[in-house]
Amino acid sequence: MSGLKIKKDDLVQVIAGKDKGKQGKVLRALPSENKVVVEGINIAKKAVRPTQQNPQGSISSVEAPLHVSNVALIDPSTKKPTRVGYRVKDDGTKVRVARPSGKDLD
Template sequence: MSRSKIKLKKGDKVKILTGKDSGKEGKILRVLPQKERIVVERINVLKRHMKQRKQTQPGGIIEKEGPIHLSNVMLVCPSCNKVTRIGRQVLESGDKVRVCKKCGQSI
C-alpha cells in the first residue's frame, strides 16, 4: 500500500464522483489514512443488524456511513463552490496552506 499524503481533512466538503451516490455532496466525518478512505456524512449508508446488548442499548437495524476510497471523491472549494484539485503553497511566514487550483484561494 502506498503512503501518499492525504490532502483532505475532517470537515471538508466533498463531491462523490462514482458509485451509487455519485453527484451528491457531503462533509467529511473521518479520515482513515492507512486505508486511503474517508467517511462522508449521509453517503454510502450501510445497515447493521445489531443484537441488544443491555437493557439501555436497544437492538435492531442501525444505519451508519461506510468508508469511501479517496479516488472516488473531489474537494468542493468553499470560496468558488467548484470541484477542484488541491495545491500547496508556503506563505512568507513559513506556514503551509492548501490552495484551490481553480481560484487560487486558500482552503
C-alpha cells in the same frame, strides 16, 4: 505515503460510485487506509446484537468509508469540485490551495 489532501469538516462531493453528485461534510479521515467517512453518503445497514438494554436488537444505518479518490473537495469561492495543491507561505507554513482558482482553502 498516506498524506490526505482532504481533512475532517471539509465539504466534499462524490465523483464516482452509487452516490455520485451528492455533497456532504467529512466526519472522519482515515489516512492509513486512504479513506474518508462522509455524512449521509455510502450508507450501509449494520445488524446490532440484542443486549440487556436492547433485548430486541435492530438494524441500524451507518456511514461506510469511501476511498479518497472518489471524492473531490468543494471550492468555497466557486462552490464547485476542485483539485487540491499545496503552497508554502513566506512564513514557512504550508497551506492547501484550490487548483483552478489558486485561492487558499485553509
